[in-house]
Amino acid sequence: MRIRSYLAILVLACLLGAYMLEQVLGYRFNHVQILASKHTQSLLRAKDFERIENSTSQFLVSTDLVIASGNTYLIFGAKNMGDYISAELSKIQGVNLSAELNAEIKKTIVNIKNINKQLDTIGNTPEKELITHLRQLLPNYDSISLSLVKSIQFMMSETKNTIQQDTIALQKEKSFIVIAAWVSRGFFFLFIIAVWWWANRKICNPLNGLIVSSHKALAGHDFQKVDNAPIEITALSNDFKLLTQTLSHQASHDPLTELYNRRAFERHLNEVMGNSEVNDQNWFLCFIDLDYFKTINDTCGHAVGDQVLVSVAHILKQNVRNYDTVARLGGDEFAILINRCTEQKALEIANKIKQAINLLTYHWEGENFNLSASIGVAPKACENTVTELLNSADMACGLAKNSGRNAVYLFDSNQQMCSDTKQQLISVHHLNNALNNNLFVLYKQDIVPLQQQKIGKSFEILLRMLGNDGQLISPAYFLPVAERYLLTSKIDRWVINAVCEHYKSYGDQLESIETIAINLSGYSLTDNELETFIIEKLTNCVIPLDKICFEITETAAIKNIKRAQLFMENIKALGCQFALDDFGSGHSSYAYIKQLPTDKIKIDGAIVANMMNNPIDFTAVKSICEIGKAAKQDIIAEFVEDFSLVEALTKLGVDYAQGYYFAKPEPLTKPPVEANS
Incomplete structure (x- = not known):
């Protein structure tokens, strides 16, 4: 069943319950209104009987004077009074009255008519016969008047009893309706709770189960499908399971x-x-x-x-x-x-x-x-x-x-x-310890000019780390760990700071130096804080900025070439140079020469080392030289380890070479030579 079907049942059940509550309470309220109306009618009838009683008393007084004293002049008024009483009783007769009361009213009307007949007889009797005739009528009149009084008293008593009964019934009904209202509301409330519990079990419980499964899936557990649920929730559960399986696969593969x-x-x-x-x-x-x-x-x-x-x-x-x-x-x-x-x-x-x-x-x-x-x-x-x-x-x-x-x-x-x-195996803790306690050592390796017109001394700054036993550790061992834990920017910061501090003490060496090459890691190109640090540090550095050349790898530059361009342009604005390190031989790499504002190209050492034995590598080196010259960039070859490479590179027009053939890495600061005693 769909959720909208459950909701429709829920709404219809609530409406039905409200309707039933309204019908029950409405019926009881109507009943109270009927009883109240009946009570009011009884009160009005009592007023009418009270008025009729008073009128009957006056009627009997007048008829008594006529029959007992012979005051014939009162006959007309007494008859009118009797007709009035009969008319009022006729109006009351039959209107929601008991049979006994109706019988007494009928009897009363008959008695009044009989008295009126006697009054007519008296009015038609000659005066000389009046006394005798009155004496004959008096016994019959007394019985009729007595019956009339009793009927009036019965009607008054019956009406009072009716009023008392109506009052009691009305009070009972009012009390009952209060109880009925609360009981009905209670049943309606229980009905709503039952319907809510049913809807909650059918809709909310599956949704909660879906939420719990989703949270467990986020925590790395398998997603559990929700069964026995509305169609929409079941479909959503199936989609969630498929989605989590897909995302889990994508996240792990x-x-x-x-x-x-x-x-x-x-x-x-x-x-x-x-x-x-x-x-x-x-x-x-x-x-x-x-x-x-x-x-x-x-x-x-x-x-x-x-x-x-x-x-x-x-x-x-x-x-x-x-x-x-x-x-x-x-x-x-x-x-x-x-x-x-x-x-x-x-x-x-x-x-x-x-x-x-x-x-x-x-x-x-x-x-x-x-x-x-x-x-x-x-x-x-x-x-x-x-x-x-x-x-x-x-x-x-x-x-x-x-x-x-x-x-x-x-x-x-x-x-x-x-x-x-x-x-030499190290951890991130060793690297942090080296950064915090200056356990890095600067080395350098000469970059030698191959063409005669190139003069001046150039070298690349290299880095070593002191191990726990005091031995030097090659960057081949600690740089992969630094890259894995994103510590290369901190290492670059340390190197730049250390080079600047070194030449504060050895500023006299700067005159003979053409270029100081400093490596920057790939992560440095996206580190805005490091860029700010470099600008501030070099601005206050004793090293002429045109002597500094930052080396960045080709792979690092092309990961985010726009950011690399901006980084290089900001640093070059100070007067520094840039070299594209580990440059490959494919045509896919040549396009970056036009996009990156470099000054030098450093050919990947793996290509240089094998160029004499691999025609592809030789062609790649030659191609890089030609493209580099066309782009007006100096070409540097590394991993040069024998004279045959020197000759070949010189013929190809390579400007500089670096490798064990010329010099091995040595400390930037040589230890002082102790004088002989």
């Missing part, structure tokens, strides 16, 4: 690959690590990072990149068991939780996945290229928290990349390298 997303995977990992029964079993966490995926996106386009990600997701699902969990953590990063498994089996699954990914090909400009992935495997025995376990797997993946990519690396605490790496 990656829309492209339909794998679990990072949030759902970490929640599942927390549940697994908190479950003692599951935690007692052997399980492993695999961290999978596709090699050079950014190059695929830039050269072949995001459509091809999306197809590659979908294909990789399909490979992962095909090569795991039903009770293993696969997730896409973001970008080209995937994770697998391998349950109830030995170390050998986990490595076998990881290597099988690596080989399957390596067989995957993508197409560009008529050529086929193979894909590869670096996989880190971390057993659950290594760490106690989700963050540390993810960092372990991430670290193992990094070691797999450092070993030449397309490799599987097991994070093993029994090996010395893994043990050293484990000591």
Whole structure:
């Protein structure tokens, strides 16, 4: 049944109840009115009888004088009085009177008529015979007059009794109607409560159940459908269930690959690590990072990149068991939780996945290229928290990349390298402690001019963090954690402040410096407070602002290109420069050169490192140089580690190079050299 049907029944029931209440009370009120009217009529009749009684007394006095004394001159008045009394009694007769009273009235009228006849006889009797005749009429007259008096007394008594009875009945009815009114209202109130309870059970209870289910769904529980409810509520419940299932799926799954997303995977990992029964079993966490995926996106386009990600997701699902969990953590990063498994089996699954990914090909400009992935495997025995376990797997993946990519690396605490790496695992608490206690150290790496016309000293500011044991920790270990917990803007603020403070003490070095390159994280471009801080800090800084060049990554800039433009223009207004770091080789990247107000382009080191062995990378570097020169921007190549790269880059017109071939990173402030004693 529909809600409107229930509401219609509810309204009709209320109207029916109100109508019945009105009928009951109306009937009782009408009855009171009838009794009141009857009582009033009785009172009026009593007045009439009282008047008739008085008139009868005068009539009898007159007739007594006529018959007893022979005063014939009173005959006419007495007769008129008698006719008047008869007429009044005739009017009263038959109007809601009892049979006895009607009989007495009829009898009274007859007696008056008889007396009037006697008066007529007296009036017609000669005077000399009058005395004799009166003596003959007197006995009959006495009996008639006595009967008349008794009839009048009976009528008065009967009327008084009727008035008393009517008064008692009226009072009883008035008392009864008060009780009846309250009882009727009580029954009506109970009726309304019963109808409300019925409607509440049919409509409100299902609605409350729907609300409770919705709140439970918001808290993360399954949505429970509402049954035995109106059609609309049942339909709404079904829609809510479908909606919550859809939203839950969207909230926990990656829309492209339909794998679990990072949030759902970490929640599942927390549940697994908190479950003692599951935690007692052997399980492993695999961290999978596709090699050079950014190059695929830039050269072949995001459509091809999306197809590659979908294909990789399909490979992962095909090569795991039903009770293993696969997730896409973001970008080209995937994770697998391998349950109830030995170390050998986990490595076998990881290597099988690596080989399957390596067989995957993508197409560009008529050529086929193979894909590869670096996989880190971390057993659950290594760490106690989700963050540390993810960092372990991430670290193992990094070691797999450092070993030449397309490799599987097991994070093993029994090996010395893994043990050293484990000591470098940090948490957000370590980062906050480093920020609060200045446990960061500034390093620099030279940027060397390759063309003869380029002069001056340039370098990039690098960052290291002091660990608990006093050893330096590479940003490769703490920056992913900083990005995960949105601490990169605070780190950028610390670096800018530290550089400005350094040159307050070493201002004499500024004359020989051409450029100081400072990295900004992707989140800094959307941080209005950091932008304000940079402007205020540089305005009061001793460093000439044209010597400062901020490096931002291409991927960070294109996430919000309008905001990046505004940020760069505001900072460039001070006189600073900007370099587009990790610039790719695809044509999709070239459009950003026209949109972003950069001064320099820094080629992605992965492309530079492989350009002598990979024709695509070589062509990409050459293309970037040509586009950069056309845009009047300086070109910087990083990851330069041998002379052959130097020669090739110089011929291509690259302006600057940076890498281990020229200089390794060194502290910005060198420790003082102790004099020999």
